[in-house]
Amino acid sequence: MDAAKDPNPSCKLHTRLRLWEFADRYIFEPIDGLADLYLSVSRAGGSMNLVEELPPRSPSTNPKVQTVYGxxxxxxxxxxxxxxxxxxxxxxxxxxxxxxxxxxxxxxxRCNDSLNTSFEQKKMESEISELLDAAEKTMGLYFSYDINLTLNSQRLYDVDDEFKSRPLWRQAEPRFLWNSYLLEPLIENKLDQYLLPVIQGSFQNIQAEVGSEKVNVTLIARRCTGRIGTRMWRRGADPEGYAANFVESEQIMQSKGYTASYVQVRGSMPFLWEQIVDLTYKPSFDLVRQEEAPSVLERHFKDLQKKYGAVLAVDLVNTQGGEGRLHERYAKSIEPILSEDVRYVHFDFHRICGHVHFERLSQLYEQIEDYLKKHKYFLLNEKGEKIQEQLGVVRNNCIDCLDRTNVTQSMIARRILESQLQQIEVFGVNDTITKYPAFDASYKVLWANHGDAISIQYSGTPALKGDFVRYGKRSARGILNDLQYSLARYYLNNFADGTKQVCS
Known part of the structure; x- marks a missing residue:
């Protein structure tokens, strides 16, 4: 496959560096054979330059040394x-x-001369230490030294050779480049071989045997950097149309030399609304500048169409109470842009499925099956040639875009995977994943881990309803776990997520 082609050798990223911590500077020494120059960083102010050798060393200097990976x-x-x-x-x-x-x-x-700073600066340094400690604990960061992880398979396949020859940071999709702001000083210093693009999200993989064939399934979550933040502290969309907790989920299947990919997205209802954390268990929803809702929503969907083609918006919220008010605003605001390429389906998950009957999601599938078949999925044959592409995306939401959303996305992804395996004749015409118990069990765990990873990053706990995704049924233990996670979310929302939000 052309998309897997190596980038320009002169832009290869350093994979291993020896970090020397001298009294006045940090030295990054490449130990992967890709360059002879060392990166020197002043500990006084952070200025950077490339040097040809290490500073003189003696027993009295005794620099600390460790290996780092980027x-x-x-x-x-x-x-x-x-x-x-x-x-x-x-x-x-x-x-x-x-x-x-x-x-x-x-x-x-840290690169600051603390001996010569003022009292106010030292106080500020102390105050940001907590934020830096939180940053060091950031979860779900993934990278590659060789391939652009910010682009899904279909978009990566369609880029030309000139694009692939660029340094990886220049190829990156800004929406999913977690460290875009942090890379700017390195870009200014033209340090391409040190510029490591990172995404935040999840990367899961399983392998299964289906008869005589091996099936490899990879599931990638890419979190958007627009309107980033934690549950309740980030809701709705901003005026530019960036939605909170927007995540692109790509499921990749490989078998018999074929590669297939299917992309879904999730994100908060894309207009201006919020919840103010006030120690209540469920803070009320506030609609903000309601007259702007149609324009904000239109911006959001135009961007989706530009990137994915047609869009099917699946809204999973309740029709009653505070959620009902948001549903009404969503349905009314999207109405002016509904067309052949923008479709809206409401499915009251809690009313139809309750807390245990998630198999009733088949009712939703019946409503959207025609859309899924019409807009297909990305498929490469054994020669790496594109024989089919995905022409549209399903955009899922509930309130948090975590629990109901993950159950629904896993159902859609399962149906798509079955279609793919049928098309390449790994499955018979009427075969389903449930026919292969070991494959079925692994696939459920794949999506459960995917949902947990996204949920932990946004809410601080694993996903609710995870027992259904993981085991295919609701259990008393799963319901008790949900209660425990809900209480943990309450605590985190009110007493911990403020710091995480500032850090974001």
Whole structure:
């Protein structure tokens, strides 16, 4: 597949660096054979330059040394600069033939001369320490040294050779480049080989045997950097149309030499609304500048159409109470732009499915089956040639875009995967995943882990209703877990997420 082609060798990213911590500077020494120059960073102010050798060393200097695996970026503040470096990584699988790594260790290198700063600056430094500590604990960061992880398979296939020859940071989709702001100082210094693009989200993979064939399924979540933040502190959309908790989920299937991909998105209802955290269990929903709702929503959907083609909006919220007011605003605001390419379907998940009958989602599938078949999925044959492309996207939402949304997305993805396996004749015409118990069990866990990862990043807890996604049925234990997670979300929303929001 052309999309997996290596980038320009001169732009290859450093994969291993020896970090020397001298009294006056940090030195990054490439130990991967890609360059002879070292990156020197002043500890006094964060200025950067490339040098040909290490400073003289003696027993009295005794610099601390460790191996690091990339520079995520630099945060410049009034009190100094802060370098974020990857100290540990795990290889979690591959994306179109290239290794994907998860950040498992992140360290902040402080570049400020604390001996010469004023009392006010020292106070400010102390205040931001908590934020930097929170940043070091950021979850769900993934990267590749070789391939653009911010683009889904179909978009990656369609770019030309000139695009693929650029440094990875220049190829990145800004919406999903988690560290775009942090990379700016490195870009200014033309340090392409140190510019490591990172996404936040999830990367899951399973392998299964279906008869004599092997099936590999990868599931990637890419969180959008627009209107980023935590549950209740970030709701709705901003005036530009960026929606809170907007995530692109791509499911990739590989078998018999074929590669298929299907993309769905989730995001908060795309108009101006909010919840004010006030210690109540369910703060009331406030609609803001209601007269702007149609224009904000139109901006959001125009952007979706530009990137994905046709859009089917699946709204899963209640019709009663506060959720009902949001549903009415959504339905009314989207009405002027409904067309052949923008469709809206409301499915009252709680009324129809309750807390246990999630199999009733088949009723939703019956309503949208024609759309799914018409807009297809991306498919490459054994020669890496495109024989089909995805022409539209399903946009799912509930209130948090976590629990009901993940159950629904997993149902849609399952139906699409079955269609793909039928088309390439791994499955018979009427086969389903449930016919293969081991595959079925692994696939459920894949989507449950996907939902948990997104939920933890937005709400601080695993997803509710996860037992259905994980095991295919509701259980007493699952319902008790949901109660525990709900109480944990209440605590986090009111007493912890403020710091996380500032850090975001």
């Amino acid at each position: 520079v995520i970026g630099v945060l410049k503040l009034a009190v100094g600069s802060y370098f974020f470096v990857v100290t540990d990584r795990d290889c979690v699988g591959s994306y179109l033939g290239h290794a994907i790594f998860k950040v498992t260790g992140l360290k902040v290198l």
